[in-house]
Amino acid sequence: MIYLNRESNEPLYEQIYNQMKTEILSGRLKEDDVLVSSRALLEILGVSRNTVNTAYSQLIAEGYVSSAKRIGLRVKKVPELKIHKKTIKQKLKEIPDEPESSFDIVYDLTNSSQTSSLFPKKLWRKYTIECMDILSNEAKLSSYQDKQGERYLRKNLLSYLRKIRGVQCNEEQIVLTCGLQQSLDYLCKLISFDQHSLLMEDPGFDKAAAVFQTNGVKIETIPVDHDGLIVSKLPNYSAIRAVYTTPSHQFPTGATLSIDRRYKLLEWAERSNSFIIEDDFDSELRYYSKPIPALQSIDDKDRVIYLGTFSKALSPSIRMGYMILPPALLHCYLKTFELYNSSVPLLNQYVIARLIETGNYERHIRRLNHAFRKRLERFTAELSDVKDKVKLSSNGSGQYFLLTFAQDVQQTQLIDRALEQGVRVYSTMQFWQEKADCPANTLFLGFGKIDLDDIPDCVARLKKAWHEWL
């Protein structure tokens, strides 16, 4: 029997459906039993034909009953007493949250966030509204986009990269991705590593290494010095299929690969049939001299894969990057990813294209560089009275610097003492594949997320924390 509660928020058809289902699952209604006809039911219950039909269609759709000609709805065979009543079990071992420091963090000297004031909020809003209208009018708002990224963006990006980074390519060679890691994920599928290895600078970017490892690519390392990757140590055999490098701003040492080494690296790649993955992550952010042309710009053998991102120049929350593929890999990409959709929201692509097209992107970069230069200079000035005890290294680009202590001291000790004073600073350990090679007395400090006026107080806290070594 079905009881309807007309005061309930649950719609009438749903009450009928649920009670019928329970009858079947509990075995009170058995296989081949015939349901009361919909006409009879609506009279018994005093509900509309539509209400009964909706309940019955749902039961049919889910396979509890089937319609048999001249008989009506007949119960199908379903497993007994299987109604799912479990409450959510706490099977998940507690996922540990970030170990909350017991100290209040006043300043976080991270390299992976920026103060919100640096984001071009007004322009982003303006172009979002504008582009939504354009896309709507062109009936593109609700379509899949070009899987390599919209031509409108690729055209504008290319003319920007030509001008600022000397990049030489066609817009057909550009593929938009949702960031560096997806670019690398794709490359792992395009470059046939098989038993071959990838060569990484040591130290290098740990989040890039993670992608290669996740994709089962074997990593070998090559050391760097003040001129970047030491090309004389490139292996003479051809067990390497690709080199991942940050030539314009070695991460994290800050070295710039010299022009001589650039040519040698390109020659080596040609000779050993290897690709060069050039990660140009923050090279627009160079505030003293103009940006150094990309390695890609002097590659006439099509060995360089150029990777860029908007994470540093706009915001890491945008999730957009790009790769420029040499022709051989482009053909492989078009084949391998033929049925893949783009991974980048259409509207964001349009907004960034508009930013570049209007020149606002370049103006924004200049504003960023100005802000970062001021911050770096303030740190340098505030630390000038202890410069014999601690050396600040930066090549005048990006948004971080390294601090090296003259005395022997462990990173962990420095980090803990700084935390006690409310400042979070970072280890350099994670950038080293060979942990033993990591200098114990060098720290990694970012200034993306600290306002200029806070720097004196921040440095005062650090000096207090580290007075033993200063």
Next chain:
Amino acid sequence: MIYLNRESNEPLYEQIYNQMKTEILSGRLKEDDVLVSSRALLEILGVSRNTVNTAYSQLIAEGYVSSAKRIGLRVKKVPELKIHKKTIKQKLKEIPDEPESSFDIVYDLTNSSQTSSLFPKKLWRKYTIECMDILSNEAKLSSYQDKQGERYLRKNLLSYLRKIRGVQCNEEQIVLTCGLQQSLDYLCKLISFDQHSLLMEDPGFDKAAAVFQTNGVKIETIPVDHDGLIVSKLPNYSAIRAVYTTPSHQFPTGATLSIDRRYKLLEWAERSNSFIIEDDFDSELRYYSKPIPALQSIDDKDRVIYLGTFSKALSPSIRMGYMILPPALLHCYLKTFELYNSSVPLLNQYVIARLIETGNYERHIRRLNHAFRKRLERFTAELSDVKDKVKLSSNGSGQYFLLTFAQDVQQTQLIDRALEQGVRVYSTMQFWQEKADCPANTLFLGFGKIDLDDIPDCVARLKKAWHEWL
């Protein structure tokens, strides 16, 4: 000698830098030659100290010269005559554009776009502006987001999925991705396929098959009938590690997996230590009965991986989807992807969370269902006079139907004839792994991108095109 052109747009420091570089690369300045001192140069040229310093720093940064104590700047060894003058070569074989049809397409009956009017533009704009302010105030606009997706979105999404799809999980189990294909890409790395295969419904979603193939996963197939995947044909051995299935709306046949088969599939998965990948791509879009609870909702053995997307319910241009991982796979995900960043823009996550939280998402879904129901009914009505010759199949969900002709006729012939009348219709061939099993006389027609009022004209054109078989 350096010649400065003060009328040029090129800044003075750049003119100095460029001419010095040319001197070096052309060999006129040789290794170990010493550059004229900056003080001398600024006097000769009558420029500021800053101008000369900028030019010289750039030459140092790029490795053309190095600073030697008490000597000044000395030219380093660089390869001769390597200056890169290539114009962009047309090495790229012309990438063929979509073969442009010589006919004007008036109506495109695609399943992968929607009319722009269906997108909740006003709400999207409103919440974009609102959320940008919130994120900016919380200093989150320029940070990396939670790699699984923001908790604010996961909380709201979960309470929506509980209500509409019966999904049972914790918000910790949800991982936001940039769409179905990335979800599958990730799963290929989480499920240890090794020599094992994945089982797919035949016919099934070709773009899912493409991801498995790209990841080197071997595919076996299982047939479907009017009750969905035929569970009696599930293999009895355990060479299968996962089944990819669309139980609530079999793609493309439209069948719903019956409740009996659902339990059998779950039991089989438990027995053969296999996962079930439930792709619930458009099950909110069910316009007659209420959506059928997800397979995940009756899984008490944690075998089901639930996949969803906003491509159908909001827009494919949003690029956002999600997966709900059973606990065992979640732990594996946290380990494997520990250093991966989220792939979904932060702002979009907030906007969708707001849409759900305010109830506007559900209202939007109802509006969509209403629009789609009207469109399907209009097609049905317009084709009712030829229903003996051509059968329309739909299970009242999603935004497409199948058309099956009574007479023998080839799909290509039907497609070409429709094109001549300005209507693009689609083959079903790509959904079949076993091409020979694909019925030649069945077409795939989407109604996402056609306005209600255009349907009569569209059907009139189709009738004209296909008069031979109607």
